[in-house]
Amino acid sequence: MVSQIRGRILCAGYARAPILKLGAPVSFWGAVDPASGVIVDPRHPDCGRSVAGRILIVPGAVGSSSSSAVMLELLRARVAPAAIVLAGDDTILALGVIIARELGYSPIPVMQVSESDLETVPQDGTAVVNGETVSFD
DSSP states (O other): SSEEOOEEEOOOOOEEEEEEEEESBBBBBHHHHTTTTTBOOOTTTTOOBBOTTTTEEEEEEOOOTHHHHHHHHHTTOSSOOOOEEEEEEOOOHHHHHHHHEEEEEEEEEEEEEEEHHHSOOSSSSSEEETTTEEEOO
16 A cells, blocks of 8 residues: 655645545536535435545546535535545636635645556545645555
């Protein structure tokens, strides 16, 4: 099992929290309830799980420019992930975090890693996102 991977920072920050590794990409718009942080899309394999306070490990985000608004609402409601680590460049999702910071909400780190590195992430445990690295307990 890997103990650390490196990635590209989309939004800088530090977070230490339990891992939530999703089995499929997720659309924040329509699939994640912005009031609770629960995945509500019945077609998603992780439906019913909450992203709140977790290091969200996700193969990618399913695109919609509304994802940034949902991320902003998750941060406002304090039910956002503690950090997001994804395989794929999602500037729309990162934009929601940047806007939240400008509005005075607590931002979260967002990092892009390779698909092969993402596959090595454990299914559970604790992760630490710090700068360009994600480490696992």
